[in-house]
Amino acid sequence: MKRIVALVLAVLLALGLLGCAKTEKPAETPAAEPQILKLAESFAYPSLDVHKEYYGWYTSIYGISETLFRVGDDLSIQPLLAEKAETSEDGLTWTVTLAPKAAFSNGKALTADMVARNLKRLAEVNPRFAYLADFNISAAGDQTLTIVTPQIYPTLLSDLTAPELGIMDLDGTADFDNAPVCTGPFVLKSFQPEGTVEVEKNTAYWNEAVKLDGAIFYYMQDDESKLLAMQSGEIDGYTSVTAAAKDIYAADPSRYVLTQIPATRLQFYVLNETRMDDVLRRAVNLAADPGAIAAYLGGTVSPAVGPFTSAAPYGKVTKPAPDPEAAKAALEGAGYTLNKDGFYERDGQPIQLNICYYAARSLDSIAILLQEQLKAVGIDSILTVQEDPDSTYIATGDFDIALYCMIADKAGDPYYCIDALFRQDSRWAIAGFRSDACEALINELQFETNVTRRAELANQIVQMVIDDNAFGFVGLFNKTTVTRKGVEGIAENCPFDFYGVDANTGIG
Amino acid sequence: MGKYILKRMAHLIWILLAVSFLTFLLMYLAPGDAAEKKLNAQGISVSQEVLERTRQEMGLDRPFLVQYGDWLLGVLRLDLGSSYKDGFPVGEKLARGLGSTLVLALWSLLLSLAVALPLSLLAALHRDGPLDRILRFLSFVGNSLPGFLLSVLLMYLFCVRLRLLPVLADRSLKGLLLPGLSLAIPLCSRFLRQFRAELLEQLGRSYVTGAVTRGVKARYILFRNVLRNASISILTIVGLSVGSLMGGSVVIETIFRWPGLGKLAMDAIRDRDLPVIQGFVLLTAVIYVGINLLTDIAYHWVDPRVREE
Numbered sequence A: 001m002k003r004i005v006a007l008v009l010a011v012l013l014a015l016g017l018l019g020c021a022k023t024e025k026p027a028e029t030p031a032a033e034p035q036i037l038k039l040a041e042s043f044a045y046p047s048l049d050v051h052k053e054y055y056g057w058y059t060s061i062y063g064i065s066e067t068l069f070r071v072g073d074d075l076s077i078q079p080l081l082a083e084k085a086e087t088s089e090d091g092l093t094w095t096v097t098l099a100p101k102a103a104f105s106n107g108k109a110l111t112a113d114m115v116a117r118n119l120k121r122l123a124e125v126n127p128r129f130a131y132l133a134d135f136n137i138s139a140a141g142d143q144t145l146t147i148v149t150p151q152i153y154p155t156l157l158s159d160l161t162a163p164e165l166g167i168m169d170l171d172g173t174a175d176f177d178n179a180p181v182c183t184g185p186f187v188l189k190s191f192q193p194e195g196t197v198e199v200e201k202n203t204a205y206w207n208e209a210v211k212l213d214g215a216i217f218y219y220m221q222d223d224e225s226k227l228l229a230m231q232s233g234e235i236d237g238y239t240s241v242t243a244a245a246k247d248i249y250a251a252d253p254s255r256y257v258l259t260q261i262p263a264t265r266l267q268f269y270v271l272n273e274t275r276m277d278d279v280l281r282r283a284v285n286l287a288a289d290p291g292a293i294a295a296y297l298g299g300t301v302s303p304a305v306g307p308f309t310s311a312a313p314y315g316k317v318t319k320p321a322p323d324p325e326a327a328k329a330a331l332e333g334a335g336y337t338l339n340k341d342g343f344y345e346r347d348g349q350p351i352q353l354n355i356c357y358y359a360a361r362s363l364d365s366i367a368i369l370l371q372e373q374l375k376a377v378g379i380d381s382i383l384t385v386q387e388d389p390d391s392t393y394i395a396t397g398d399f400d401i402a403l404y405c406m407i408a409d410k411a412g413d414p415y416y417c418i419d420a421l422f423r424q425d426s427r428w429a430i431a432g433f434r435s436d437a438c439e440a441l442i443n444e445l446q447f448e449t450n451v452t453r454r455a456e457l458a459n460q461i462v463q464m465v466i467d468d469n470a471f472g473f474v475g476l477f478n479k480t481t482v483t484r485k486g487v488e489g490i491a492e493n494c495p496f497d498f499y500g501v502d503a504n505t506g507i508g
Numbered sequence B: 001m002g003k004y005i006l007k008r009m010a011h012l013i014w015i016l017l018a019v020s021f022l023t024f025l026l027m028y029l030a031p032g033d034a035a036e037k038k039l040n041a042q043g044i045s046v047s048q049e050v051l052e053r054t055r056q057e058m059g060l061d062r063p064f065l066v067q068y069g070d071w072l073l074g075v076l077r078l079d080l081g082s083s084y085k086d087g088f089p090v091g092e093k094l095a096r097g098l099g100s101t102l103v104l105a106l107w108s109l110l111l112s113l114a115v116a117l118p119l120s121l122l123a124a125l126h127r128d129g130p131l132d133r134i135l136r137f138l139s140f141v142g143n144s145l146p147g148f149l150l151s152v153l154l155m156y157l158f159c160v161r162l163r164l165l166p167v168l169a170d171r172s173l174k175g176l177l178l179p180g181l182s183l184a185i186p187l188c189s190r191f192l193r194q195f196r197a198e199l200l201e202q203l204g205r206s207y208v209t210g211a212v213t214r215g216v217k218a219r220y221i222l223f224r225n226v227l228r229n230a231s232i233s234i235l236t237i238v239g240l241s242v243g244s245l246m247g248g249s250v251v252i253e254t255i256f257r258w259p260g261l262g263k264l265a266m267d268a269i270r271d272r273d274l275p276v277i278q279g280f281v282l283l284t285a286v287i288y289v290g291i292n293l294l295t296d297i298a299y300h301w302v303d304p305r306v307r308e309e
Helices: A002-020 A055-061 A113-123 A128-136 A156-160 A223-230 A243-250 A278-287 A291-298 A324-333 A364-379 A415-422 A426-431 A436-447 A451-467 B002-029 B034-039 B048-058 B064-076 B092-126 B130-144 B149-161 B175-204 B205-214 B219-248 B249-253 B261-270 B272-303 B304-308
Strands: A037-040 A070-072 A077-079 A082-087 A093-098 A136-139 A145-148 A186-191 A196-202 A215-219 A237-239 A256-271 A299-302 A344-345 A354-359 A380-385 A401-407 A473-486
Touching: A002 A093, A037 A223, A070 A156, A082 A156, A093 A113, A093 A380, A113 A136, A128 B048, A156 A324, A186 A215, A223 A243, A223 B149, A243 A256, A243 A451, A243 A473, A243 B205, A256 A278, A256 A364, A256 A426, A278 A324, A278 A364, A291 A299, A291 A364, A291 A473, A299 A451, A324 A364, A354 A364, A364 A380, A364 A401, A415 A426, A415 A436, A436 A451, A451 A473, B002 B064, B034 B048, B064 B272, B064 B304, B092 B130, B092 B219, B092 B249, B092 B261, B092 B272, B130 B175, B149 B249, B175 B219, B175 B249, B205 B219, B205 B304, B219 B272, B249 B261, B261 B272, B272 B304
Parallel strands: A037 A215, A037 A237, A354 A380, A354 A401
Antiparallel strands: A070 A077, A082 A093, A093 A145, A136 A145, A186 A196, A196 A215, A237 A473, A256 A401, A256 A473, A299 A473
């Protein structure tokens, strides 16, 4: 009896498993398979309203929405829905001419009036773009838009590349959250809020022929699941590949293509000038070795010299190479002495630096590595972890070294980062960095319209910060993308996170 | 019975009030700013002016009691408010998450019970025999395996090596298998040990010895006496497990892309999305109290002694 029961159970189990297996069908004449690309995305949102929150980043990734200008892989600003932009002699009036063929997926031509209404709506619904309400935006004809700014605003074109400034057909869209009508090479096929998004080719795309028939974006947060889905052939690619997964893909070049470029997310630390003298800060920066940290992090970051990639014209700065011996010499030259524990002290007072960090973006690993590198030169330190840096150590200034991570380059211009970090009224000023010369250069950068001069100014400002040892720039996160062999054009060579599929994306 | 249910419902109101107040207070005191989290979601820094304006628009600059009172008034009007993160109604978010969690929880519970009940009976009947030892070892392993490891191992085996199931789980039976198994294996292992212990206790009672000596059939003793007497403890164990299952499982939901309550709550805590956290806490409190009530009602139904009390 027992044997019979066991046999029946075994047969049932086998049948169950067979039922789940793919059935092999006899070979048929293959019809042309639709070219559908399947990608994994780490974020998903409940809405596709281009203007709200950061949803425009994703409508851009999905190839649904487009902006007037876009940032190229080389960080240059290139026209997209706009053909060109010119400024008046006083620098206050921008005239933007739209691309003559630009049209929405419903066939309606893009007009300057629609663009103006989009920019005004964005100012109303997104607090990060409320400043647009201060601009006088109007249509000066079907194809010409004028934007009058209250003061010279050299970063306008850079701002216009922001994906939140994607243009929607405000009259033709009935449901902004679930079905926006835009101009991109793809149109929405299905949308699960905070889930899977499916797009199909925009057959009326205004710009060029669209290679793909469609794409599916699966919301997958877990790195292991992405790796397994890639291995099982269920997805064709994704970005933000982990160090461990990278090694697995790199071991099988016949199936996978890995692309890695330095991106725009910066890991850095701030040295508290109100607590640490010049020599101690210099010693810390000489002890810190971004190259060793990047190597430990398995190539997920590239060592940083300044806040911007050195490939950018505004990323041409230098800093001394890591040199533990020079760090020790500097400390000893300033009167610091080694105590019996092997750590430096001054006037009998031991030095113990408080390294504050939060456990995200590999800052926890960096904090430990930095502590070890400081220990190697005789600087003692403790680690303090906070869940929320903004309301704790950054707000109070209660740190010696504060680790942080942020996007340093929003869209091909250095001003945003410089303004956020180095201004005398920025929240980082709590660490005590003050330089009138630097502030004057930042003021000049704010209104400078010449791109070459802007890069020069940015380089001077960042160099001042580096020379003052006010900050330490550790790494720029790499954008690491894996694709199945033959897949190309999913913005794998673009350092920004808000581009994905476009007309040229294809499956070979 | 009706009076008893009404009394429990009255208790529920006080429980909900206390739980919601404490959660609100804890989140209010915890470091972190929902406005900052919302604006910096992609790592872009914003000016202090924008931050302050957003805090004002979200009502975060108001005193604690005003914020809590406002929320409470909304709840009395059956309005759980809108998410700080995206402005969508909390009720809709919870309903979506609850539906997914319910499907997964019931599925894994059924799987666990279907395996654990007969196996624990067999293990108890063959105490210290080879089968019992094997089952105890397996339940020990199943209990010890962390959820993420078990999920990834199952995925690797069934999706990558055998290619029988998809990594990209959907609501189909095929899509439900792996997340269900990942939840069911540790649950089943726990049930197995607990049910076995309870059954062994019943089997050692004198009424069993008496029945055996009177020549009562073993099957009759087992199903009519032992299982029935053990059912109160089994119901308690199952009831407690249902409560925790209904809270969702962050790990399983994240790995299998299952949009349940656990992940919703975790994301809300990370984003300091107080209305969603409050909604989640209310819902789980109601679920726990509800399940306890159902368990108590089941006691009445199963055990005549409880009815008499």
